[in-house]
Every structure is written in structure tokens, then in C-alpha cells.
Amino acid sequence: MTTPAAPPGPAPSVVPKPASTVMLVRDRPGGGLEVFMVERHHQIDFAGGATVFPGGKLHESDAAPGLRARCRGAAGLGDVQLGLHVAAIRECFEECGFLLARPRGSEELVSALQLADLWKRYRGDVQAHRVSMETIAREEGLELATDMLVPFAHWITPEGMPKRFDTWFFLVPAPEEQILGHDGRELVGARWLTPAEALADADAGRRTIIFPTRMNLAKLGRSGSVSEAIAAARSAPIVTVLPRVERGPEGPVLRIPPEAGYDLAWAPLDEAMKPPRRS
Numbered sequence: 001m002t003t004p005a006a007p008p009g010p011a012p013s014v015v016p017k018p019a020s021t022v023m024l025v026r027d028r029p030g031g032g033l034e035v036f037m038v039e040r041h042h043q044i045d046f047a048g049g050a051t052v053f054p055g056g057k058l059h060e061s062d063a064a065p066g067l068r069a070r071c072r073g074a075a076g077l078g079d080v081q082l083g084l085h086v087a088a089i090r091e092c093f094e095e096c097g098f099l100l101a102r103p104r105g106s107e108e109l110v111s112a113l114q115l116a117d118l119w120k121r122y123r124g125d126v127q128a129h130r131v132s133m134e135t136i137a138r139e140e141g142l143e144l145a146t147d148m149l150v151p152f153a154h155w156i157t158p159e160g161m162p163k164r165f166d167t168w169f170f171l172v173p174a175p176e177e178q179i180l181g182h183d184g185r186e187l188v189g190a191r192w193l194t195p196a197e198a199l200a201d202a203d204a205g206r207r208t209i210i211f212p213t214r215m216n217l218a219k220l221g222r223s224g225s226v227s228e229a230i231a232a233a234r235s236a237p238i239v240t241v242l243p244r245v246e247r248g249p250e251g252p253v254l255r256i257p258p259e260a261g262y263d264l265a266w267a268p269l270d271e272a273m274k275p276p277r278r279s
Contacts, residue, residue: 020088021055061132073147195221
């Protein structure tokens with residue numbers, strides 16, 4: 001007699017991949033602050049078509065052994081945290097053409113002229129992972145400005161999602177002399193927006209902004225200047241946000257820890273998990 005097969009168990013949870021996101025901010029003339037946001041190509045498999053902050057996944061080269069000696073502010077950071085800082089710097093160089101690095105021994109970031117030369121010579125190889133940030137720093141006599149990255153938030157994609165990320169959001173004052181853009185490949189647009197403008201665009205359907213980005217825009221929007229935002233980020237504890245699906249009064253909701261300091265602790269699941277539109 002054949003024994004009936006056991007019913008399949010629940011699918012194993014996907015392990016979230018470490019990632020970094022950069023909230024680059026500057027003061028707007030006349031008051032207030034604005035943040036640099038980019039639009040992802042609609043054919044990218046995660047958040048395609050969405051308006052996001054620059055960033056991406058941690059790569060093994062971001063944790064190269066020689067990097068610690070080439071990073072200012074590395075003391076006190078564990079290896080993974082240092083790698084996430086480096087990943088943030090690398091992704092911004094690849095995607096948007098700005099570089100948080102100083103000539104070794106200098107207090108000033110690389111100039112626009114030097115950056116243009118580095119972009120021309122290295123960007124393609126960095127994007128293809130043929131050259132690491134450690135190599136660039138060593139060969140060009142640079143020190144990565146990891147001290148400029150201020151932790152702002154820590155979000156982990158909910159369990160059960162096919163793609164999951166363990167993402168640190170970093171707040172960074174914009175380099176004054178460097179010109180920002182987008183790579184034209186993964187990113188197809190870029191602009192400076194106040195948090196209120198970005199959220200209003202999302203509410204009106206003019207752009208798609210995914211739930212974690214919306215929440216962090218709203219939190220950033222409480223500050224009226226770069227210095228105020230950085231002071232608030234430095235003084236607030238980072239509470240990890242792992243949203244959980246729970247039963248709400250009118251259907252399933254996505255709940256986040258109230259101690260994380262956001263304006264709401266839950267949102268209707270269908271709204272929070274609405275996929276980016278495809279153009």
C-alpha cells in the first residue's frame with residue numbers, strides 16, 4: 001500500500017541581503033531642505049519605475065581587508081557596518097557620479113575636476129565589479145569619507161517576500177562642488193525634491209514611492225534644514241523595522257514598531273505593498 005505524500009510545508013523564508021541607501025540632503029534657498037531622489041528603470045526586477053534614494057546591495061569587495069585603513073571614521077564600526085558604509089559610497093559613485101572621498105590627509109572632498117577624471121576612468125569597471133573602492137582609494141591616494149554617513153533608519157523586507165533586503169538608510173550632506181546625475185542604465189531620472197513635494201507627487205499618482213521610502217521621507221520632512229536633520233538623526237536611537245502582516249479592523253495591515261519613531265504604526269496592506277507602476 002502506498003503511503004500518501006505529506007502535504008508541502010511552508011516555503012522557507014528568503015534570507016535578506018544587506019544593502020545601503022543614501023539620503024543625500026541640501027538646504028533649499030529660501031528655507032527648508034531637499035533630498036536627492038532617482039527613478040529606477042521600469043524593467044528592473046525590484047521596485048522598477050519607483051522613485052527612490054540611491055543605493056544598492058552590499059558586494060564582497062566592499063569588505064576588502066585593506067579598506068579599513070582607507071576609511072575615515074572606521075573606528076568603532078564592525079566589519080559588516082563598515083562594508084555597508086563603503087557600499088553606500090560605491091553605489092552613489094556608480095549610479096549618480098558623486099564620490100564621498102578625500103585626498104588622503106585633506107579635509108576637503110575630491111574636487112569636481114578630479115571627480116570627473118575618476119568617473120571617466122573607473123565608473124564602468126566599478127559597475128562591473130572589476131575594480132573595488134579599495135583599489136581606487138589606494139591607487140589614487142584617497143580616503144573614503146565614511147565619517148559623513150549618519151545612520152538614519154534600518155528596515156528589513158517583510159518575511160514571505162520573494163526578494164528581501166536588510167537595508168540601512170544613511171543621511172549625508174550633499175557635496176557642494178560635485179554635480180549629481182544618474183547612470184542612464186539602472187536609473188532613468190534624478191531630481192532634488194523636498195520631502196513634502198515627493199509625498200504630494202506620490203499621493204497624486206505622479207510618481208511611485210514604495211512604503212519604506214514614503215515613511216522615511218515623512219520622517220525626514222520633520223526637519224527644516226540639513227543641520228537639524230543630522231542633529232535629529234544623531235540623537236535618535238535606530239530601531240530596526242521589520243514590518244509584519246497582522247489583522248486590522250478592516251482587513252490585513254502592515255505593522256511597524258511604534259518606537260521606531262514614525263508618524264504611523266500601521267498601514268493597510270494593499271496600500272503599503274502596492275507595486276510600482278510599469279510604464
